[in-house]
Amino acid sequence: MIDLNHPAKINEESLKQALLTEIAWEVCNQVGGIYTVIQTKVQSMMEQWGSCFFLIGPYFPKTAAAEFEPTDDYSSPFGQAVLKMRNMGYEVHFGHWLVAGNPLVVLLNPYSVYDRLGEIKYALWADHDIPSPDNDDLLNQTIAFGHLVKVFLSVLISPGITDRPVIAHFHEWMVGAAIPALRREQAKIKIVFTTHATLLGRYLAMNDPSFYDNLTSVNWLKEAQHFNIETAVRIERAAAHGAHIFSTVSQVTARECIFLLDRIPDVLLPNGLSIERFTAIHEFQNLHAKYKEKIHQFVMGHFFQSYPFDLDHTLYFFTSGRYEYRNKGFDVTLEALARLNYRMQEAGIKKTVVMFFVTKQPYTSINAHVLQSRAMMQEIRETCETIERQIGDRLFYYAASNSDFKLPNMGEFVDDYWQLRYRRNLQSWKTHILPSVVTHNLVHDHSDEILNFLRSSHLINNAHDRVKIVYHPDFISATNPLFGLDYGQFVRGCHLGIFPSYYEPWGYTPLECIARGVPAVTSDLAGFGDYLANRQVDEETARGTYVIKRRNKSFDDAVTQLTNYLFDYVRLTQRERISLRNSVENSSVEFDWKNLRKHYNRAYVLALEKEYT
Known part of the structure; x- marks a missing residue:
């Protein structure tokens, strides 16, 4: 397997003569996790490549409107290629991507060649044995886009545009259709292709409980046809x-590539973040306290209507991501939380853990009871603030005008109206109904796996439970009426992120925690967790990133590991948790693109050393 820790030394001088383009479906088009990879890496790439770097993506007017700014400067080779391609009758948009680094981008409209789609698809079948159905619009878009990319790159290397070496880095199968056509025409372009997750691997992992055991014997064509993804897999x-x-991106996915794509990866390209964007020098502890207070407000509105608990001794855990119950490790997390709840009660630990599940599931509306409770709590707050002002004003007048040094009866300073309103608000708000475990009305409530586990395990926010659950089936944003936080602020306010994935080619969520100084749990079946396990050995706990060992381990063993870690975590003192957050924040620089860029340089140098044919 590839040794990521000790990559072979390479001579990067050859890179100075080259032009580099990255091609991805997510350029100016936020539809998936690859968007984060590309968008956060841009600034680092611009620092190294400058005017020799640009990106290619699809043009969709609605998404491009917010992220793309046209330019009329066509002096670069890329601009000259754009003009030439337009003269050939193609729709090409040229400008800057409005992200850090402000790189040049070429956007190609797949729909602009739909009148030739039959011809393009025939060539794909005749030349490369890749058939395609007629009724799949995503496939049609990607195939049309692949044709446009091939045309543009062919124009870029044509006489009069540039004679410099060109490296084209393709990300994921959605832009892969251009590659076989370029190789067939022996285009003088050095091609790098990165699969961030094999398409078939994701389908198999979701449907086969023994995915890793059966990986060596998969019949890729049979399974691709079974899942109706043959064209994309081809x-x-x-x-x-x-x-x-x-x-x-990782050793984990490299194993898939060997058996599902029949090629051993030449190099691993781990994902990172632009850590500077997350850095809050000397402020991340203050930001944690600030946003934790916001979460306190939600928790009071959600739980205190039924019963109170001590917020000074409450810990906030969370998990987030696509709703893939098994792949994302929701099953392991839930079982570990149920065991943690029991162990905390048995040990007499008085702390409370509130666990947030933040994912995306179909819902009809926010639960009316949840909204009403929050609104009523806000009314109580406003009543209390009015009483506070009234008492303050009258107490000051009393102190200034009275020679009695004793503290007066504060109740005498509150009007009967506000006393009555205070009492009525509390009487209307308080209830014996248990706090809801889900914040929204789910479309598939009775078949939801998270809810079914909570019901069967009776982890339903009883007053005596030390572990409380908040299942939020929508992503968190600043416009969220329940939290009033964006996702990054919510993460900063939490104490621990839990992501013990069964299938995760990389996994940005724990990395985003680390970048914000929040400890996180991952697994060695996630690319990021495997990266940590190979580099940190036994240091991961001290640095605040704990790796659950799931490879060749049973479900119960994974649950036991996670339960033990969570039980140890809840027994940490506040000082120990602060120290852990300091360690996490200090370690985040390791995952900055500036430090991970060397792996990409290695891939590009290796590409330049290859023959065109």
Whole structure:
């Protein structure tokens, strides 16, 4: 397997003569996790490559409107290629991506060549044995886009545009259709292809409880046909085999590539973040306290209507991501929380853990009771603030005008109206109904796996439970009426992120925790967790990133590991938790793109050393 820790020394002088383009479906088009990879890496790439770097993506007017700014400066080779391609009758948009680094981008409209789609799809079948159905719009878009990318890159290297070496780095199968066509035409372009997750691997992992055990015996064509993804898988395989350099993001995904794509990756390209964007020098502890207070407000509104608990001794845990119950480790997390709840009660630990599940599921509306409770609590707050002002004013007047040094009866300073309103508000708000475990009305309430586990385990926010659950089936944003926080602020306000994934080619969520100084749990079946396990050995706990060992381990063993870690965590003192957050924040620089860029340089140098044919 590839040794990521000790990559071979390479001569990067050759890179100074080259032009580099990255092609991704998520350029100016936020639809998935690859958007984070590309968008956060741009600034680091611009620092190294400058005017020799640009990106190519699809043009969709609605998404481009917020992220793309056209330019009329066509002096670069990329601009000259744009003009030439327009003269050939193609729709090409050229400008800057409005992200850190402000890179040049070329956006190509797939729909602009739909009148030639039959011809393009026939060539894909005749030349590369890749059939495609007629009724799949995403496939049609990606195939049309692949054709446009091939045309643009061919124009870029044509006489009069540039004679410099060109490296084209393709991300994921959605842009892979251009690769076999470029290789067939022997275009003088060095091609790097990165699969961030094999398409077939994701489908198999969601449907096969023994995915890793059965990986070596998978019949890729049979399974691709079974899941109705044959065309996409064939494109992915053609791209992997057609690239001069084939790469993936982790050792975990590299194993999939060997058996599902039949090619060993040449290099690993781990994902990172622009850590500077998250850095709050000397402020991250203060930000934690600030946003924790916001979460306190939600928790009081959600739970205190039924019963109170001590917020000074409450810990906030969370998990987030796509709703993939098993792949994301929701099953392990829930079982560990149920065991943690029991162990905390048995040990007499008085702390409270509030666990947030933040994911996306179909719902009809926010639970009316949840909204009403929060609104009534806000009314109580406003009543209390009015009483506070009234008492303050009258107490000051009393102190200034009275020679009696004793503290008066504060109740005498509150009007009967406000006393009555205070009492009525509390009587209307308080209830014996248990706090809801889910904040929204789910469309598939009775079949939801998270809810069914909570019901069967009776982890339903009883007053005596030390672990409380808040299942929020929508992503958190600043406009969220329940929290009033964006996702990054919510993460900063929490104490621990829990992501013990069964299948996760990389996994940005724990990395985003670390960047914000929040400890996190991951697993060695996640690319990020595998990266940590290979680099940190036994240091992960001290640095606040704990890796659950799930490879070749049973479900029960994974649950036991997680339960033990969570039980140890809840027994930490506040000082120990602060120290842990300091360690996490200090370690985050390791995952900055500036430090991970060397792996990409290695891939590009290796590509330049390959023959074109």
